[in-house]
Amino acid sequence: MHKTPFPIVLSYSCPPILGIKKLLDSAFLRAGVKNNESNFLAYTDGNLTLYSDVKGERLSASIDFVKGKSMHRRQYGGGKNQPMAKACGLDKHPKWKILDATAGLGKDAFVLASLGAQITLCEQHVALYSLLVDAIHRASQVEEVADIVKRMTCMQGNSIEYLDRGDMDADVIYLDPMYPHRKKSAKIKKEMQVLQQLVGHEGNAEKLLNTALKTAKNRVVVKRPKQAGPLNDLTPSYKVSSANTRYDVYVM
Numbered sequence: 001m002h003k004t005p006f007p008i009v010l011s012y013s014c015p016p017i018l019g020i021k022k023l024l025d026s027a028f029l030r031a032g033v034k035n036n037e038s039n040f041l042a043y044t045d046g047n048l049t050l051y052s053d054v055k056g057e058r059l060s061a062s063i064d065f066v067k068g069k070s071m072h073r074r075q076y077g078g079g080k081n082q083p084m085a086k087a088c089g090l091d092k093h094p095k096w097k098i099l100d101a102t103a104g105l106g107k108d109a110f111v112l113a114s115l116g117a118q119i120t121l122c123e124q125h126v127a128l129y130s131l132l133v134d135a136i137h138r139a140s141q142v143e144e145v146a147d148i149v150k151r152m153t154c155m156q157g158n159s160i161e162y163l164d165r166g167d168m169d170a171d172v173i174y175l176d177p178m179y180p181h182r183k184k185s186a187k188i189k190k191e192m193q194v195l196q197q198l199v200g201h202e203g204n205a206e207k208l209l210n211t212a213l214k215t216a217k218n219r220v221v222v223k224r225p226k227q228a229g230p231l232n233d234l235t236p237s238y239k240v241s242s243a244n245t246r247y248d249v250y251v252m
């Protein structure tokens, strides 16, 4: 995990928003120079973007909750009957509060929020958290998604620590840990390669599941590759499947 302040290349034409300024002030981020860094944040066309050198190639990732895939999924994703929403119980319990304890690029959280869920996103890596804060801010200024992102609250840090302290009040804890290492990495999407470069494959998923099971009020949902076994070899109460993904649901 990144312990030193993460570099961000600032732009006069696009000054950082308050959330990013706070990270600079508290030394989670530091002003950097892009030529010197293999991983850094910078503004590109007004979007905070994460750049990463992966196997000699400079890759990038940023978040857009307004256009592209987020828009497509919002419009045609299948509503509350789509597998992820059903696994989280949104079809029957629209008022349940959800904690996305592995927020990443916030795609899953945005889908759940677009279906009406109040959702807290917790992301441990400060660069990914910065992308989330920036994307939520931009979306809050666009009428068609402003109400959706109002339901999304972002926290930076290790979810295990928040849960252990009893700081979270979640009906559902949603976990999407990094998938196990695959040999054919050429098939992995570029933004996922950037994530892997930053946070690696391994992690604290086993401990996170144990902690979530002790603290969730109603259920824990774990997103898994369809062919993978359950996390911690723990048989779920039931499973909800989609084309390539399985959601293991542990009911309290």
Ligand SMILES: C[S@@+](CC[C@H](N)C(=O)[O-])C[C@H]1O[C@@H](n2cnc3c(N)ncnc32)[C@H](O)[C@@H]1O
Residues within 6 Å of the ligand: 101, 102, 103, 104, 105, 106, 107, 108, 109, 122, 123, 124, 125, 128, 157, 158, 159, 160, 176, 177, 178, 179, 195, 199, 203, 204, 205, 208
């Ligand atoms: C596969 S990604 C999640 C992708 C996300 N579901 C999405 O839709 O974009 C996993 C993320 O969980 C984060 N993570 C893993 N363990 C965590 C923990 N204990 N606390 C907070 N974040 C964690 C990683 O840093 C990584 O960004």
